[in-house]
Amino acid sequence: MPASSWDDYAERWSASHGGYDPRTASPVVRGWLRLSYRIGAAMVRVGVRDPNAATAAGLLLAAAVPVVALGGRWWAVGGAVLVLLSAVADSVDGVLAVVTGRASRLGQVWDSVADRLSEAAWMAAFWLLGAPVWLAVGCTGVMWLHEYIRARATVAGMSDIGTVTVAERPTRVLIAIFGLLATAAAGPAAAAAALAVMLAVTAAGLIQLLRTVRKQLSAPGR
DSSP: OOOOHHHHHHHOOOOOOOTOGGGGGHHHHHHHHHHHHHHHHHHTTTTOOOOOHEEEEHHHHHHHHHHHHHOOGHHHHHHHHHHHHHHHHHHHHHHHHTTTTOOEEEEHHHHHHHHHHHHHHHHHHHHHHTOOOHHHHHHHHHHHHHHHHHHHHHHHOOTTTOOOTTTTTHHHHHHHHHHHHHHHOOOOOHHHHHHHHHHHHHOOOOHHHHHHHHHHHHHHOO
């Protein structure tokens, strides 16, 4: 049955994310999810109902970020806009799935794959704008490891997301956006600094997640 309101959507989102209620999340996460809900609900009202189309649109927008970065430093502003639009599309696909009652396990897989490819595209853009390749590769690896461990731990018995870390996707999106804007203003040094921040934050999030995984899966009966 489709979700009919923000509260209904939040309850359904919570049910598919280990009972974590987005209405009690941090202001950043809560604000992002509520904005995504409003955009998704508006799209449904004008007849856009296919979550897979939103997933594909988000991936195409993300793929355009490194292409734009080839234009040089000042084009990083356009890259920041594309990251924002890509992230919005990525969030809206989940909203469309819930609001229209079209959520599926296959759709969740495609969404996850699109997220990881999108993040790799963002990191490639920073590299093209002057950041060291090892930082771009390192950030991509830690972000992917964060989600891989969460997925494997869920299969092993952890309650869905386990915990909300400091490195969830809204945080990564914001660092990427502001990092690209800073790069447009200050050049390669800012690109390297943005990825250094990304690496530090994602590493901290990974440690948080590993602690939760160890606690939950080492409990008696697990």
